[in-house]
Amino acid sequence: MRIGIVCPYSFDIPGGVQNHVTDLAEALIGLGHRVSVLAPADEDSPLPEYVVPAGRAVPLPYNGSVARIAFGPVSTARVRRWLARGAFDVLHVHEPLTLSISMLAVLSARGPVVATFHTAMTRSRALSAAQGLLQLVLEKITARIAVSALARRVQVEHLDGGAVEIPNGVAVAKFAGAEPLPGWPGPTGAGSGGALGFLGRFTEPRKGFPVLRDAFVPLARNRPGLRLLVAGPGDPDELFAGVPAELHGRITHLGLVSEADKARMLRSVDLYVAPNTGGESFGMILTEAMAAGTPVVASDLDAFRRVLDGGRAGRLFPTGDAAGLRAALAGLLDDPAERDRLAGCATEVVSRYDWPVVARRVLEVYETAIEATDGRVVDAGWTASR
Missing domain, CATH: 3.40.50.2000 (Glycogen Phosphorylase B;)
Known part of the structure; x- marks a missing residue:
């Protein structure tokens, strides 16, 4: 044809x-x-x-x-x-x-x-x-x-x-077979380490980065090894706005990444966070993280809920609620068995995509x-x- x-x-x-x-x-x-x-x-x-x-x-x-x-x-x-x-x-x-x-x-x-x-x-x-x-x-x-x-x-x-x-x-094999970035995700211990990921235009309000930032700051203060990996275009000064200076070293900004590096980025974190506040009809980045085998924590938007099979294939939190996101992240960072369970369900669900x-x-x-x-x-x- x-x-x-x-x-x-x-x-x-x-x-x-x-x-x-x-x-x-x-x-x-x-x-x-x-x-x-x-x-x-x-x-x-x-x-x-x-x-x-x-x-x-x-x-x-x-x-x-x-x-x-x-x-x-x-x-x-x-x-x-x-x-x-x-x-x-x-x-x-x-x-x-x-x-x-x-x-x-x-x-x-x-x-x-x-x-x-x-x-x-x-x-x-x-x-x-x-x-x-x-x-x-x-x-x-x-x-x-x-x-x-x-x-x-x-x-x-x-x-x-x-x-x-x-x-x-989603090209499942491409994401599942990607190599993590050097030094990532690092150790994850109860109350200590872990790596979170965010991909998108962090200056765009509907992407919800301020919600993630407001959850990350108090979480990082109580978890000395916690890091945040951010990919996407934007002024780094805006990325660090509202983040205390002593935590700047815990945030890595990759900037605009290629498709290959996006797959590597998703394989480099313990949890992928989608704090979007609206305007989403599907949730492409969710399926890509699922294909990479990375558990997803996402806003409880209708589109995201559908992709995550009602929450079976990822953890949902109330949209715009930084405290709810912080609680969801803390619980999963301290529970590797639950992260593995979510990743396994996600692998099953994403095969249809x-x-x-x-x-x-x-x-x-x-x-x-x-x-x-x-x-x-x-x-x-x-x-x-x-």
């Missing part, structure tokens, strides 16, 4: 949707399909051979963050050239309701279109001024995929259609879309529970 995939967000800056697109593309290629990915990126950016750069992106506030997208006449011309050269059997676009090349690709497409919705947003400021475009885009989508129950609910309740619920995938499994489900949607020659939206609820 000839498959064209469009990523709306720039490949010059890592992100969850970008990772999803590359992992899906590689899984489909591994299953014998021909795949081309179109994404915003500078012409000289180092890209996988299957990625075609769509030009430089510009920042756009979106879903509590800043997305880097490409849009406009130049982008439209590039999208149309790519579609013409590819002659794809199916076009798969991600987040088509953002003002991006995903939207442009849908509007320019002539064959079956599959759309994946990653967020649970019903509208954005930009789209509120472009309702005509929104309707045109929705009418041209043949089949819809939602990465979570929350994202699917938006399709049903707000966007006049159903969607197949297919979660984000392994990319070869997920990619085969996506292929089923492609086949359904190709069969839907009348261009109507496919209500694929029949496979939503698979």
Whole structure:
């Protein structure tokens, strides 16, 4: 099958949707399909051979963050050239309701279109001024995929259609086989050591780093060997804001990391902490930590609860509650048997998210879309529970 995939967000800056697109593309290629990915990126950016750069992106506030997208006449011309050269059997676009090349690709497409919705947003400021475009885009989508129950609910309740619920995938073997960073995680003893991990934009409020910081400071004062490993972009001065000077040496900032180093980072800690406060429709980093064999402590968000199988595959704490997080961390750091139990449950749960499994489900949607020659939206609820 000839498959064209469009990523709306720039490949010059890592992100969850970008990772999803590359992992899906590689899984489909591994299953014998021909795949081309179109994404915003500078012409000289180092890209996988299957990625075609769509030009430089510009920042756009979106879903509590800043997305880097490409849009406009130049982008439209590039999208149309790519579609013409590819002659794809199916076009798969991600987040088509953002003002991006995903939207442009849908509007320019002539064959079956599959759309994946990653967020649970019903509208954005930009789209509120472009309702005509929104309707045109929705009418041209043949089949819809939602990465979570929350994202699917938006399709049903707000966007006049159903969607197949297919979660984000994870390359389980890549994370399970990664080598820890030198010197990590170190000893873990009752009331003494241990290593915690956090990955993300710690300056972004919804990622919840202040909740982790407020739990870590009192915990570290009572546990002389406790350390915190942080990966992700941001000003180190903001990372250490609110942390007493005597504890600065217990926090290591790796900065922006490659995918390989992300896997190593997750293998380097005793507990991975996800203190997010909202705006999450799935929880990709949770499945990656689970694949790495690292027990997860996460906010009790609906999306996280679903990924962690109601708390069976990870410890949940009340969202935004630093004291609750501190108690959960202290209990698990002092209980290696419980950490092992959580890791074992997580290994079982995460197997259903392994990319070869997920990619085969996506292929089923492609086949359904190709069969839907009348261009109507496919209500694929029949496979939503698979």
